[in-house]
Amino acid sequence: MSTAKTSPSQKLGSGVPAYSYGASLRPPRGNYSIAQADYTCEQVWEAYSHAEHDRYRRLYKDRIAKLPGLACEAFISSLAALDASEQIPNLKQVSGNLRNATAWELVGVPGLIPETAFFKLLSERRFPITTWLREEAEFNYIVEPDIFHDFFGHVPLLFNPVFADYMQAYGRGGLKADRLQALEYLARLYWYTVEFGLINTPQGLRIYGAGILSSGSEPYYSLFDPKPKRIGFDLKRVMSTRYRIDDFQNTYFVIDSFDQLFEATAPDFTHLYTQLAQLPTFSAGEITKTDKIFHNNVEGPSKKG
Ligand code: HBI
Ligand code: FE
Numbered sequence: 001m002s003t004a005k006t007s008p009s010q011k012l013g014s015g016v017p018a019y020s021y022g023a024s025l026r027p028p029r030g031n032y033s034i035a036q037a038d039y040t041c042e043q044v045w046e047a048y049s050h051a052e053h054d055r056y057r058r059l060y061k062d063r064i065a066k067l068p069g070l071a072c073e074a075f076i077s078s079l080a081a082l083d084a085s086e087q088i089p090n091l092k093q094v095s096g097n098l099r100n101a102t103a104w105e106l107v108g109v110p111g112l113i114p115e116t117a118f119f120k121l122l123s124e125r126r127f128p129i130t131t132w133l134r135e136e137a138e139f140n141y142i143v144e145p146d147i148f149h150d151f152f153g154h155v156p157l158l159f160n161p162v163f164a165d166y167m168q169a170y171g172r173g174g175l176k177a178d179r180l181q182a183l184e185y186l187a188r189l190y191w192y193t194v195e196f197g198l199i200n201t202p203q204g205l206r207i208y209g210a211g212i213l214s215s216g217s218e219p220y221y222s223l224f225d226p227k228p229k230r231i232g233f234d235l236k237r238v239m240s241t242r243y244r245i246d247d248f249q250n251t252y253f254v255i256d257s258f259d260q261l262f263e264a265t266a267p268d269f270t271h272l273y274t275q276l277a278q279l280p281t282f283s284a285g286e287i288t289k290t291d292k293i294f295h296n297n298v299e300g301p302s303k304k305g
Contacts, residue, residue, distance in 0.1 A: 015041075019112045028144065030111030030132055039117040043091045043108035043131045052133045053087040059139065059148045060085045062216060070219045072199050072206040074163070074258075078156035089151055091129055098155070102164035106155065112144055115174065115183055122171025127158055140216045153210025154194070162258040163208075167194070169266045182273045185239040192238045193261060198222065198230060198254045205230065205254060205294060221248050229285060230254055232292030235264045236272065241282045250285030254294055 015033040035041040064085070067076065082094065095105040107121065109128040121128050129150040134142045142149065157163045174186050195211035205223050212218045222228065228248070231237070233255045241251060255261050287293065 015110075018110075019114055028111045030109075030130065032110045035110050038120065039109050039113040040107040040121070040126075040128070041110050041131065043129075045088070045090045048088050048133070055136060055139070056088045056133055056148060057086055060152065062139075063152060063214060066216065066219050067207075067213065069203075070207055070223055071213055072201065072208045074160045075156045075208060075213065078159040079152070081159070082156065084151065088133065088147060089155075091131075094155065098158060101159045102161055104158045104164055104167075115186075119171045119174030122167055123175055124171075125164070125168050127154060127167070129155075149210065149214040153214035157208060157210075160258060162262050166258060166262045166265060169262065170194070173265060173269060176268070176270050177273070179273065181277060182270070185273060185276055188239050188241055188243060189235070189265070191243045192241065192251075192253045193233075193255070196222070196243075196249050196252055197261075198252045199258075200254050200256050200294070208255075208258075209252075218248055222252055228252055229287055229291075230294040231287065232256075232294070233260065233264070234292075235269065236276060236279070237282070237288075237291070239272065239276055240279055241286075242284055244284050 015031075015035040016037065016039055018028045018030070018032040031041070064079070082089070082097075084094070091106040091108055098104045098106065102125075104125045104127055106129050107126045108131040111130050111132070113121075113128060118128065130145050130147050132146055133148060134146040138146075158167065170186075170190065174183075177183060177186050191211075193209070195209050197207075197209040198205050199208050200206075207213055207219055207222060209222075212222050225248075227250070229251045231251060231253055233253045238253050241253075243249065243251075282288065
């Protein structure tokens with residue numbers, strides 16, 4: 001998600017250093033002392049309380065109700081097949097199905113992990129899922145990823161073969177991008193695709209970004225609010241665009257297909273970084289002459305915000 005930095009002073013127990021976004025006011029939650037060197041940890045499924053399963057079930061019910069006609073079809077159908085509406089999913093169980101479908105697996109992590117560890121897991125087709133669930137007070141908004149965001153938002157599309165390959169290509173690209181500036185470009189790409197991406201379909205624009213899908217109110221806003229810009233995907237344009245982490249997005253990028261996404265990022269794009277360093281960056285919400293703007297998105301069936 002956003003740029004983050006390690007806080008070595010927060011090393012807990014004998015595990016790995018804890019990790020948080022930017023200069024966080026409070027230490028990250030999650031027990032980093034039990035994590036392995038690759039930042040993965042066991043999901044102790046038996047330890048979730050009745051109240052946590054119940055909260056997850058209500059989150060699922062609340063969010064799914066807002067998505068018909070708004071989320072892309074691949075997301076809707078994969079999520080339904082997952083049968084994960086009633087309780088916090090068991091990562092090992094789901095991994096069995098996911099391995100058969102796209103050769104991905106889910107691994108538990110204590111929360112945010114450093115970029116390199118994150119990229120390495122993706123390059124190995126292992127998707128990190130935070131093992132803890134948000135508090136009741138965070139039902140509608142949470143800053144850092146929890147198991148609801150990670151699972152509900154990200155796992156369904158890992159069943160899509162092309163999207164699954166894109167995620168691995170992204171991880172491999174990340175491992176190669178060892179310069180600090182390049183990390184920023186990769187963070188923008190992740191943000192505007194995996195987290196906040198829209199896709200153009202014959203029925204109209206649809207959502208595939210996990211950050212929108214797991215949010216209570218951004219789905220309707222992202223597609224139909226007149227304020228944000230919806231711009232055709234262009235790799236360099238995306239990598240040059242800053243983003244905001246504190247509010248709804250001002251810009252969404254629209255892909256035509258997951259193939260387009262994969263094809264744009266599968267080649268070695270490390271050479272782009274020298275070009276990008278010479279180009280101006282765009283603020284969120286800014287538009288430029290060469291942008292393909294999507295106007296007048298046809299309103300979908302659900303008006304719930
Ligand atoms: N760690 N658990 C977790 N989940 C993320 O989405 C994540 C992360 N660490 C780094 C990170 N995202 C971002 O900086 C990406 O842009 C790479
Ligand atoms: Fe996410």
